Amino acid sequence: MATPRVKDDTAPEVKQAKPASYRQASLSFRIAQCLVRLILHSLFVIEVKGLENLPRKGGYIFAGNHLSWVDAFLMLICAPATPRIYFIAAREEVEHPAYRKFIIGKIGGVIPVDRDSSSAAGIRQVARQVSQVLDGGGVLGLFPEGDVSGIETGRILPLKKGIGYFAANSGAAIVPVVFRGTKEMWFRKRLLMVIGQPIPGQKGGKEVAERQVAATAGALLALMPPPPPQKPKSRRFLKKFLTGLFTQEVKDHPVPD
Numbered sequence: 001m002a003t004p005r006v007k008d009d010t011a012p013e014v015k016q017a018k019p020a021s022y023r024q025a026s027l028s029f030r031i032a033q034c035l036v037r038l039i040l041h042s043l044f045v046i047e048v049k050g051l052e053n054l055p056r057k058g059g060y061i062f063a064g065n066h067l068s069w070v071d072a073f074l075m076l077i078c079a080p081a082t083p084r085i086y087f088i089a090a091r092e093e094v095e096h097p098a099y100r101k102f103i104i105g106k107i108g109g110v111i112p113v114d115r116d117s118s119s120a121a122g123i124r125q126v127a128r129q130v131s132q133v134l135d136g137g138g139v140l141g142l143f144p145e146g147d148v149s150g151i152e153t154g155r156i157l158p159l160k161k162g163i164g165y166f167a168a169n170s171g172a173a174i175v176p177v178v179f180r181g182t183k184e185m186w187f188r189k190r191l192l193m194v195i196g197q198p199i200p201g202q203k204g205g206k207e208v209a210e211r212q213v214a215a216t217a218g219a220l221l222a223l224m225p226p227p228p229p230q231k232p233k234s235r236r237f238l239k240k241f242l243t244g245l246f247t248q249e250v251k252d253h254p255v256p257d
Contacts, residue, residue: 022058022083022086022109022132022136022137023058023082023083023136023137023138024082024084025081025082025084029081029084032103033076033077033081036076036077037077040070040073040074043187043242044187044188044189044191045189045190046074046078046190046191047190047191047192047193048193048194048195049192049193049194049195050177050194050195050196050197051078051195053175053195053196053197053198054079054175054195055173055198057137058082058083058084058137058138059083059134059135059138059139060134060139060140060173060174060198060201061134061139061140061142061163061167061172061173061175062075062085062139062141062177063142063143063163063175063216063220064141064142064176064177064178064220065143065149065177065178065179065220065224066143066145066147066148066149066179067149067152067179067182067183068148068183068185068243068247069093069100069246070185070191070246071179071182072087072089072141072143073246074179074182074191074193075141075193076141078193079139083137083138083139084138084139085109085138085139085140085141086109086110086133086138086139086141087110087111087141087142088110088126088130088140088141088142088162089110089111089112089113090112090113090114091112094110094112095112109133109138111126111129111133113126127165127166127169130166130170131169134166134170134172140166140172142162142163142166144159144162144163144216145157145158145160146159146160146162147253147254148253149183149253149254149256150252150253150254150255151183152183153255153256154180154224154226154227155221155224155257156217156220156221156256157254157256158217159213159216159217161209161210161213163212163213163216164208164210164212164213164216165209167201167202167208167209167212168202168203168206168208168209168212169203169209170201171201171202172201173198173199173200174198174199174201174215174216174219175195175196175198175199176195176196176219176220176223177193177194177195177196177223178193178194178196178220178223178224178225179191179193180192180194180224180225180228181228182246184239184243185239185242185243185246186236186237186238186239186242186243187236187237187238188237189236190228194223194225196219196220199212199216199219
């Protein structure tokens, strides 16, 4: 009886590791992506630059600055459905409130991380899931600052080491992307997304990881667009509602230097 039980226990892991399961977008994902695209384009004026810089094949890291929850949605609706994007996100931010958990479940995969946990087993589990996504032709969506910025300054917070580790361990290229205008939002506000040229992948150890972190930070800063020209204050319809809708949580976020 022991033999069948071992096979039953391991079967789901074998199935999950198939490359096609990470690259291909499901029908429910495509439908949800179209609906969210329609909603966001009806609420905001969205401008995207540099789409031609996205690799046709998966297996790369899509890394951006982070101003609000809408940044991830912009990544999802502006990139092709295939290869599919998977995000690393704090567990408490993807499971609450209920509508956010529902949308994420329909739109794209998420690798949940317990923010307060730093156990070796937990780190290995996340690293294993990241490797499966990248090796399977998926795209890792990552916000390497590790937090949203307190205010929009045109600069970034210091990047966490995780992006360097994932890049050096997998040899995956890093595609930088920056967002402007997503910190405070109102009806028909212009949101800008700029995608840069890929940073070539390189496998290696600690030194390679550190170089990839520095290269990512430099690429993000270089892509930051200048602040828009000052205009006379106009009515910012639904500002409180829309900003609150896409704010990750109520707390004092750090401010870039």
